[in-house]
Amino acid sequence: MVRSDARENRARILAAAREALAADGSTSMNQIGQRAGVGAGTLYRNFPTRDDLLLAVYEAEVERIVAAVPSLLDLHAPLEALRRWTLDLVAAMRAKHGLGDALGSVAHQAANDRSHGPVIQAISTIFEAGKADGSIRRDADPGDFLQFTSALWRAASAPDDRAPGMLDLLLDGLRAR
Amino acid sequence: MVRSDARENRARILAAAREALAADGSTSMNQIGQRAGVGAGTLYRNFPTRDDLLLAVYEAEVERIVAAVPSLLDLHAPLEALRRWTLDLVAAMRAKHGLGDALGSVAHQAANDRSHGPVIQAISTIFEAGKADGSIRRDADPGDFLQFTSALWRAASAPDDRAPGMLDLLLDGLRAR
DNA sequence: ACCTGAACACCGTTCAAGT
DNA sequence: ACCTGAACACCGTTCAAGT
Numbered sequence: 001m002v003r004s005d006a007r008e009n010r011a012r013i014l015a016a017a018r019e020a021l022a023a024d025g026s027t028s029m030n031q032i033g034q035r036a037g038v039g040a041g042t043l044y045r046n047f048p049t050r051d052d053l054l055l056a057v058y059e060a061e062v063e064r065i066v067a068a069v070p071s072l073l074d075l076h077a078p079l080e081a082l083r084r085w086t087l088d089l090v091a092a093m094r095a096k097h098g099l100g101d102a103l104g105s106v107a108h109q110a111a112n113d114r115s116h117g118p119v120i121q122a123i124s125t126i127f128e129a130g131k132a133d134g135s136i137r138r139d140a141d142p143g144d145f146l147q148f149t150s151a152l153w154r155a156a157s158a159p160d161d162r163a164p165g166m167l168d169l170l171l172d173g174l175r176a177r
Numbered sequence: 178m179v180r181s182d183a184r185e186n187r188a189r190i191l192a193a194a195r196e197a198l199a200a201d202g203s204t205s206m207n208q209i210g211q212r213a214g215v216g217a218g219t220l221y222r223n224f225p226t227r228d229d230l231l232l233a234v235y236e237a238e239v240e241r242i243v244a245a246v247p248s249l250l251d252l253h254a255p256l257e258a259l260r261r262w263t264l265d266l267v268a269a270m271r272a273k274h275g276l277g278d279a280l281g282s283v284a285h286q287a288a289n290d291r292s293h294g295p296v297i298q299a300i301s302t303i304f305e306a307g308k309a310d311g312s313i314r315r316d317a318d319p320g321d322f323l324q325f326t327s328a329l330w331r332a333a334s335a336p337d338d339r340a341p342g343m344l345d346l347l348l349d350g351l352r353a354r
Numbered sequence: 355a356c357c358t359g360a361a362c363a364c365c366g367t368t369c370a371a372g373t
Numbered sequence: 374a375c376c377t378g379a380a381c382a383c384c385g386t387t388c389a390a391g392t
Binding site: 180182183186215216217218219222 | 357358359360
């Protein structure tokens with residue numbers, strides 16, 4: 001039986017972490033604990049490791065974005081839906097700012113692994129629609145496309161946001177000839 | 178006047194850092210100092226910040242790679258030279274392993290800024306050769322290409338190295354029609 | 355002019371003691 | 374059953390004292 005205060009604490013920690021990390025990706029665990037109004041022990045009971053906490057915040061964000069796919073496909077042609085969805089993804093990543101970079105290399109890999117399934121699913125859905133109507137080449141691979149988005153959100157944090165131009169180049173590579 | 182022991186110390190620190198960081202990107206400053214046989218103060222006199230040290234190691238590596246361009250262009254057609262050069266770049270980054278991920282977001286940006294000039298120069302040289310002989314489209318942008326390489330070396334550290342296939346997709350996008 | 359290494363503030367994490 | 378918060382080992386960085 002989970003005590004109600006325990007359930008509340010978990011939610012409070014996640015909310016505090018989401019806010020604090022968006023502002024500064026290197027916010028310390030103890031700072032997050034204080035902000036959430038819980039002791040360090042409680043923090044670590046819920047998230048045994050700093051990376052576990054970062055991952056949980058990251059995961060919630062990914063889920064939100066993935067959920068947007070179906071309505072985009074209802075409103076736009078596949079390539080256009082892909083363009084908009086990818087720009088949304090990049091914008092969200094940019095807003096999250098420090099989060100991606102705060103993850104160490106191992107945790108970053110773990111984040112990719114966990115989000116891999118849902119995100120690949122999202123991209124595949126769009127690709128399939130494009131292959132069905134002949135606008136996207138048949139050998140286009142969702143996995144490759146996903147990898148490239150990491151370059152896009154790095155480009156998006158530069159002073160001159162190159163992401164849109166780079167994305168167009170990518171989409172050109174996907175278009176059926 | 179720079180004392181000879183001071184000059185030696187700087188070199189010893191850089192060497193120790195290069196070796197230690199290749200093995201483990203999170204090696205601590207004090208560990209590097211001990212390995213180099215210098216006190217913490219000496220370490221910080223030469224590199225006022227952990228990121229300064231990481232950056233110096235990173236920079237040396239980039240210089241080595243950039244220097245390889247002319248001979249590649251002597252031996253291969255532009256697109257093939259670009260393919261080989263990029264795979265070399267990715268392999269070197271992979272060997273450096275933790276280094277790229279150990280840099281915080283700010284330092285990572287600084288690293289990109291500093292290496293940007295020389296690396297863009299290298300890519301531009303190859304692009305110009307390709308535009309001259311008609312194998313590379315005229316609107317191809319070296320800056321965009323550079324951004325994509327970051328996605329490649331992330332892909333290269335996955336169990337199934339997707340970098341070669343992804344690179345071929347990219348080169349397809351650059352080819353003149 | 356340069357070096358050493360103890361010391362400082364703070365980090366992620368643990369664990370005894372409480373309720 | 375869950376919580377608090379002092380404590381631990383260690384981090385990046387500083388600075389008095391030496392040569």
